[in-house]
Amino acid sequence: MVDVTASALMGVINPLLDKLSVLLEKDHVNLKGVNQNIAFLRDELSSMNTVLAMVAESDDVNPLVNEWMCQLRELAYDVEDCIEIFMHHLNRDGACDRFIDKMISKIITLKACYQIGDQINELKGRALEVSDRRKRYELSLSGQCSKSVVIDPRWPALFEEGDMFVGIDSQRDILVKWLTDDRDSHPQRMVVSVVGLGGLGKTTLANCVFRRIISQFDCTAFVSVSRSPNVNKVLVDVLLQLLKSSPTTEDQNRDIMGIPQDLYLRTLGYLELVNMIREHLQNKRYLVIIDDIWSKQAWKDIECAFPHNSTASRIITTTRIQDVAKGCSSPHSNYVYPMKHLDNDDSRRLFLKRVFYEGDCLLELKEVIDDILRKCDGLPLAIVNIASLLASIPTSKKQWERVRNSLFSALKQNHELEVVKRILLLSYYDLPHYLKICLLDLSLFPEDHEIDRLRLIRRWMAEGFIVQQRGQCLEDTGENYINELINRNMIQPVDINYSGRPRACRVHDIMHDLIISISLKENFATIVDNHKPSPLAYKIRRLTLVGNCEEQNLWQGTNILSHVRSLSIFGAVKKMPSLMDFQVLRVLDLHDWSNLEDGDIGSVGNLIHLRYLSLSNSNISKVPQQIERLKHLQTLDLRCTRIEELPATVAQLRKLVRLFLPSGVGLPNGFSNMEALEELSSLDVSRNSPEIVLELGNLTKLKVLGIEWFLGGSILGKARFKQSLASLFCRLGERNLQFLSFTSNSDSSVDFLIDSWCPPPRHLQTLIMCGLTVPIFSRLPKWISSLFELTHLEIFIEEIVWEICECSKICLPYSASEFT
CATH class of the missing domain: 3.80.10 (Leucine-rich repeat, LRR (right-handed beta-alpha superhelix))
Structure with missing residues (x-):
């Protein structure tokens, strides 16, 4: 799972490099060689980022490199925290109007800069150590030991027996009808695209259709495409299958090849292979399945090998990405088929058939099975592999409950569920690094939670996850991020409005478990939940409290919360940690927390780096006067609270962009000073x-x-x-x-x-x-x-x-x- 570490880490370092560059361009106090040390950190991290880009492309990485990347990740986080504090102190002077206030501020800033200068110098030493460690231990990018051949987990779907298919008949019949009806009136080549989340059964469906109509065609082929395809190899595989399925004579084969077919074909270049396939198919009716396409470019490179020969030839493509599906079937957009989740009845039938074959389950297991199927949410891949796991253990309610309760951890430990993880990880691997870190942020929300679209985008903006695009505001770029995750079937839209935008989104339970596993591995988040306990990291970066958790005593009297950037609370959490323990908090999301009291946010003014504050749907009745100290606050959400009046100090929030008020609240005089609103x-x-x-x-x-x-x-x-x-x-x-x-x-x-x-x-x-x-x-x-x-x-x-x-x-x- 190396690509997970490297690419996610790039999502952390890239915004930090931009921040360091901006800081170096500003005219600020230069003490104790601070400028030089910041420039060194930027250059060193930039070089390490280049190495990460190379590591992300490797499938086999030395375990010591993984350890090195973990150290680099923690270094990057600590550098960003330090730079945030440094920039805050540098900007203090501009907030003072009176001369005496400016002088006092300059003295405080000078003292702080000396202290931060020492911290930056220490970070420089850590950066040197991280860089030297890789050289000292001669850490190569690839592993030294031999690696066993990994079989593509999608291939077994090609060999499933027909009687094991469940809930696929109606979908198969629709595709068969599209592909075979009106042959005389539609003799042109047709491309049908099947699109959906990994694990929904696209390959199985395509294979089922392939078997049903194969006899109607002169020659056929069924090939799979990887995320980074070798197009020549794909074309060779296509040609070999077409030749094998065609009614050619032995002499024709000998004339074409002269030597063994596969060896000869692998010596040919791209244009030669394309021309050979086109020549072979010129007057034939062909059926080709191109499975698991990941990009429009890959389709364009492959598609040109299949001629429009007016013989009613048909191509089926499968993909996880909606835009790719549309590109494959263009200009016939009506022939994009969105793969459906299994309904409850078919999910149960598939599960029981895999566990008990033709038998029925014991009555005492019904509740456990219902819980497992609810978790799978109609995803055949998860149902089949969890059923295979249960089929290998005794049908004991106690043992089955143990499996049900440990499905989250089992996703990392069991062979059957490792298959589920590997297939879903392919979609994660294909994300650009800036989308990977946004997707990991969804691990902070509980399972089955409907996540408001705008709430999510504003949290991303506060964390600095959204990369500024020329000519586009951050919120519009965030909308593009949401659309891209939906386009890739990583998240599911909820309540789509007239303009095509969803009100909210949700994550499939199995995908949510995968995201959490990556998030914990990357120390991206710490989730305190009585139902799914996870170990507390030495440095917690993002913290979510869920349900009736009682873990708050674990961090009392320690500085374990001093590096937390985001705090979210869901459910019936009784008490939150003291805000005095947080030093670099950017996101404080207390939306819909019924136990919130005025005293809980009394020290919110100490959160000088806070950018997002949501107290909506809570019993809060007043906003602390010291809120004026939140000089970087961008979003203040007070909707559906008992607040009746805002303090006059709110008008001092000059960087506030969004202010959401409950009904019946008056604005203070001078609020037009909030020039960024x-x-x-x-x-x-x-x-x-x-x-x-x-x-x-x-x-x-x-x-x-x-x-x-x-x-x-x-x-x-x-x-x-x-x-x-x-x-x-x-x-x-x-x-x-x-x-x-x-x-x-x-x-x-x-x-x-x-x-x-x-x-x-x-x-x-x-x-x-x-x-x-x-x-x-x-x-x-x-x-x-x-x-x-x-x-x-x-x-x-x-x-x-x-x-x-x-x-x-x-x-x-x-x-x-x-x-x-």
Whole structure:
């Protein structure tokens, strides 16, 4: 599992190298050779990163190299922690306005820089030692001992007997129909692509179809492709099978080969092989299966060997990646078949057939089997291999329960389940390093947890996992990361909206176990869960507390939490560790933790590196005054809490990008100082002054805004609020507003806005204007026709003036428009 270590480590080092380079470009205090040492660390880590890229390509690595990589990983983490602290102290001066404050800050900074200079010098020594160790022990990139030949775990599926197939008949019949119907009306070559998660049975399905229709073709071939294919070898295999299955005479074979076929063909180049295959297939009807394709380029290299000869030839490809499947079947996108999970009945049938053959299970084992099948979630690979494991042990409830309870650890120790791991790991290996580290972050969430898409992206941003792309904001890049993981069937989308974006995602239980095993091996995360205990690392980097865990005494009186970067709590955890123990925390995610109390976050101001703070869906009732010390905070989520008022110090969070408020909270004066704010929801107008409402227009970067217009008849100065709101809308029209949600429970419409939005926001993409009791407008506003980028509209009005709609250039999906 070397590629796991090397590539995941590259995901740690690459962002660190960027951070070191940025630091060297800045004009900062240079004490005790700090600049030179930072430059040395950058150059040394860059060289080690190059070695890692070579290691990641090797299948056989010396065990000492693995140990060296572990030491390098811990060094990289410690360097990043030190640099974070150093940069924080360097930026202290800019936050002070008064001269005396600046002088005091400079003295503190000077002292801190001396201390950090010593730490950086120590890290330089560790970097030298890590570098020298590889040279001292002559650690080569490849292993020294001979290695046994590893059989591709997918190949046994080609030799399954037909009576062992379960739940595949209906899927087979669909593909057979696609491939064989209307031969006369569709004589062109057709490509059908089967796509799905590793272990779903794509190879088995393709083989089942192959057996069913093979007799209808003149020649056939079935080949598998690896992640890094030798295209010439694949073409040789194809040609050998085509020749063998063709009705050629012995003389023809001798004329073609002259010498043994396989030896001769392996001497040919790519173009010669392609031309030979095309010539052989020119007037024949052929059937070819290309199994497990990993890239569009591999398909392009192979596909050109198969001519469009109008003989109703057929090709089946299988892949784990949706974009590759579409590329293979293009331009016939209708012939992409998404492989389905087995339903409950078929899962049970497959399991019982593998364990008991034709018999039925003992009644006392039913509950255990139900638990195991729930874990497998319709994944045939997992069902078959767990069943094979259970078939080899006595049918004792106690022993079966032991297997059920240890499935997570068994994934590392048992031969049958090692097959499951190897097949799923192929998908992990194929990820770029920046997606590997994002995928590992999912290990911090409990099994079967629906993970909110935006919550996940914001956590990635806070951790620095998202690589900045030119011309694209980090959140959009994060969206691309989510889409790519879905495209590769590593995660499953939940509740896809009108724009094709999922509200949330989840991870298959077996994949989740695999991610956890990698995460623990890489010391990426520590998960404290009574149901799945894991050992505490010497240096915990990310910590998740799950359920009714009672492990908090383990770290009391130690500095084991001083290196934790992320803390997440799920379930009925009784007590969280003291925030005083955390020194480099970036993510504090306490969403939906019912036992959270105000005292638990009293010292949150000490978390000077915090970037993401979620207290949503909790019983918290106040925000500490010292929150102003969180100078790097990007996301503050207070939704669905008992907070009624924000401290004035919130306005000092100048790097805050997203602020999510519970209903009925007022903003402090001066909040427009939060110049980085891009998202604000939801602002209750009734709990704020007209001046505060108008001040929103000073937020020049605001993209997302939610407003609650809950003004009753008793509110004094209602006319001033209307004037402020109308003025605000005009000012927002000059900004880059992209999303606006406006909710009213007023007993009258807000027609004062119907013609006053000038100019309207030209970049607005989503507009939601809803009245809870009465229509929000008496008619459709004229400015609607000027929102040229609008894609989602919900509006509660009394009547529609169709002339206004017709003059608009807006093209809206039917399901996204709501005219009531």
